Amino acid sequence: MSNDVLKGACHCGAVKFEVRTAVTPAARCNCSLCRRKGALMTPTFAANDLKILQGEDALTMYQFNTRVAKHFFCKHCGIYPFHQTRKDPQLWRANIGCFDGIDAYALEANLSDGASLSVVEDA
Numbered sequence: 001m002s003n004d005v006l007k008g009a010c011h012c013g014a015v016k017f018e019v020r021t022a023v024t025p026a027a028r029c030n031c032s033l034c035r036r037k038g039a040l041m042t043p044t045f046a047a048n049d050l051k052i053l054q055g056e057d058a059l060t061m062y063q064f065n066t067r068v069a070k071h072f073f074c075k076h077c078g079i080y081p082f083h084q085t086r087k088d089p090q091l092w093r094a095n096i097g098c099f100d101g102i103d104a105y106a107l108e109a110n111l112s113d114g115a116s117l118s119v120v121e122d123a
Contacts (some may be wrong), residue, residue, distance in 0.1 A: 003020050003021055003022050003045075003049075004020070004022075005018050005019070005020050006018060006019055006020075006021065006023070006094075006099045006100075006102070007053075007099065007100050008081060008094065008095075008098035008099045008100065009081075009098060009100075010055070010058075010074035010076075010077050010079040010081055010098065011074070011077040011078075011079045012074060012076050012077035012079075014054070014055040014058040014074055014076050014077070015052070015054065015055035015056075015058050015059060015074045015079075015081055016052075016053040016054040016055060017050060017051060017052050017053055017081060017082070017094075017098075018050075018051050018053060019042070019045060019049055019050045019051070019082070019092075019094050020045065020049040021042045021043060021045040021049060021094065022042065022043050023042055023096060023099070023102060023107065024043070024107060024108075025043060025108075025109075025110050026040050026041065026042065026043075026096055026104075026107045026108065026109045026110070027040070027041050027042075027043070027093070027109055027110045027112045028040060028041070028109045028110075028112065029041065029112040030112070031065075032064075033062075033064065033071065034112075037080055039080055039095045039096075039097060040095070040096045040097060040104045040107065040109055041093040041094065041095060041096065041112075042093050042094045042096055043093070044085060044088070044091035044092065044093055045091065045092055045093070045094075046090065046091065046092070047084070047090065047091075047092055049092075050082060050092055050094070055074070058074050058075055058076055059072045059073065059074065059075065059081075060072070060073050060074075060075040061073075065086075066086060068086045068089055069083060069084055069085055069086035069089075070083060070084040070089075071083040079095070079098065080095050081094060081095055081098045082094040082095065
């Protein structure tokens with residue numbers, strides 16, 4: 001797929017954003033957080049390709065393990081819309097399930113080996 005501008009939102013609509021990225025190849029991560037949240041993520045994109053349209057004040061950030069990656073969640077509904085990556089903090093990924101008009105269940109996904117980047121066991 002091309003690098004189209006995709007519009008997305010959290011579940012409650014408090015956070016709205018757009019991002020210029022491809023949707024495929026989609027990826028799932030095997031780190032302890034991603035295994036639990038189960039999100040399907042876009043390929044990586046540059047931070048300046050993400051624009052928060054509404055609700056920046058509704059976002060909360062979670063960091064763990066190496067404290068490099070920044071995982072953002074809506075503090076009202078708990079949905080994860082995007083994160084800054086641990087492998088390269090200049091790159092981001094977005095939750096494909098947050099995009100309008102894209103069926104995340106229709107996409108095949110590669111595996112990102114985030115578990116191998118951990119400094120503590122099972123992180």
